[in-house]
Amino acid sequence: MSDTATWAEETSTGRRRNLTCEETEAFWVFAAIEVLRLTGIRDEQLLELTHHRITEYRLPSTGEVVPLLQIAPCKTDSERLLRVSPELADVLSTIIHRQRGSSRAIPLVTSYDVHERVWNPPMPLLFQRDIGTEQRAFTPIALRKLLINALAATSLTDAAREPLVFSPHDFRRIFVTDAIMNGLPPHIAQVICGHKSLDTTMGYKAIYPAETIEAHRAFIARRRAARLSDEYRTPTEEEWDAFLAHFEKRKVIGTCARAFSSPRVHEHACIRCSLLRPDPAQRGRLEEIRDNLVARIAEAEQEGWLGEVEGLRVSLAGAEDKLAQLDAEATRRSNTVSLGMPALGQITLGRRETKESSPTADQAAAVSSEIGPWPHSARRPTRRTLR
Numbered sequence: 001m002s003d004t005a006t007w008a009e010e011t012s013t014g015r016r017r018n019l020t021c022e023e024t025e026a027f028w029v030f031a032a033i034e035v036l037r038l039t040g041i042r043d044e045q046l047l048e049l050t051h052h053r054i055t056e057y058r059l060p061s062t063g064e065v066v067p068l069l070q071i072a073p074c075k076t077d078s079e080r081l082l083r084v085s086p087e088l089a090d091v092l093s094t095i096i097h098r099q100r101g102s103s104r105a106i107p108l109v110t111s112y113d114v115h116e117r118v119w120n121p122p123m124p125l126l127f128q129r130d131i132g133t134e135q136r137a138f139t140p141i142a143l144r145k146l147l148i149n150a151l152a153a154t155s156l157t158d159a160a161r162e163p164l165v166f167s168p169h170d171f172r173r174i175f176v177t178d179a180i181m182n183g184l185p186p187h188i189a190q191v192i193c194g195h196k197s198l199d200t201t202m203g204y205k206a207i208y209p210a211e212t213i214e215a216h217r218a219f220i221a222r223r224r225a226a227r228l229s230d231e232y233r234t235p236t237e238e239e240w241d242a243f244l245a246h247f248e249k250r251k252v253i254g255t256c257a258r259a260f261s262s263p264r265v266h267e268h269a270c271i272r273c274s275l276l277r278p279d280p281a282q283r284g285r286l287e288e289i290r291d292n293l294v295a296r297i298a299e300a301e302q303e304g305w306l307g308e309v310e311g312l313r314v315s316l317a318g319a320e321d322k323l324a325q326l327d328a329e330a331t332r333r334s335n336t337v338s339l340g341m342p343a344l345g346q347i348t349l350g351r352r353e354t355k356e357s358s359p360t361a362d363q364a365a366a367v368s369s370e371i372g373p374w375p376h377s378a379r380r381p382t383r384r385t386l387r
Contacts, residue, residue: 040175
């Protein structure tokens with residue numbers, strides 16, 4: 001390589017540059033990025049690509065030849081085939097043409113598997129280069145160094161003005177995101193990437209706020225198009241009255257908060273329903289229901305109806321829960337705090353005495369001590385507020 005290298009000198013700085021070495025490094029950066037971006041394979045799978053892994057399949061119906069790329073097993077220990085796109089075919093053909101050179105075959109080189117810690121037999125690897133007088137396969141460290149040098153030369157930065165840092169695995173995420181955003185079904189992307197779980201594939205996809213908003217708006221538009229247009233019209237007076245009467249009919253033992261037009265699925269649905277707020281006036285009826293359930297459970301146990309016993313016990317637990325809610329509400333209402341405000345009878349009595357005769361100083365002091373002083377922030381009740 002050193003014998004055929006082309007050197008040049010910069011006129012401004014006087015620095016000598018090995019143009020052959022720079023061209024070689026630029027080409028392999030281009031080749032690695034394009035293959036990773038267009039296939040979504042891992043870096044170790046990239047370095048194991050050989051000339052023999054490019055195959056073809058002829059469609060039996062039309063006779064069309066479809067180029068395929070065979071991917072070696074990796075994490076999932078499953079071999080798979082990828083359809084070669086025109087862009088990927090152009091990159092692979094450029095790599096093969098460069099590796100062949102003046103000969104008709106790609107050189108055979110050995111490579112070291114860093115995961116299995118073994119030397120692989122000589123193979124026509126696509127990612128190999130000549131170092132000195134011998135051909136050597138690219139290593140994961142050399143691949144990462146190529147990406148680091150390429151980013152340093154571009155001077156690209158992120159939003160925080162920090163230099164961009166890319167790893168070979170980032171192009172796998174870019175491939176999944178680009179494929180799904182362009183309409184590829186996620187389960188097909190899962191097969192292409194070789195993932196065992198769809199959740200793993202979706203974890204690779206980047207979701208952007210604008211994409212989420214547009215997807216949700218499109219979902220609403222599709223849902224509205226599939227539903228009847230009558231559902232979006234203005235309701236009539238009769239329909240609105242029926243809507244209000246619907247909830248009035250539900251007030252049997254309390255206030256029901258179920259959705260409109262949702263049917264009951266059991267005879268004891270109200271007792272079991274957690275959306276029912278029991279009415280204190282219906283306490284007697286709840287107690288009757290509880291006593292009836294106890295009697296029915298005893299009868300079912302005596303007759304051996306075990307299935308009915310379980311259902312009645314669920315209803316009994318619901319009735320007891322509703323009674324407990326009424327007890328808790330009564331306890332809360334009884335535990336009131338006196339704020340020192342005068343009662344209605346005391347106010348009426350005081351006004352009657354004022355009309356009959358003006359109190360003396362002693363009588364006024366006695367009434368004041370009995371009723372208590374008015375708070376400064378409170379407003380004296382008028383006839384309108386007491387009504």
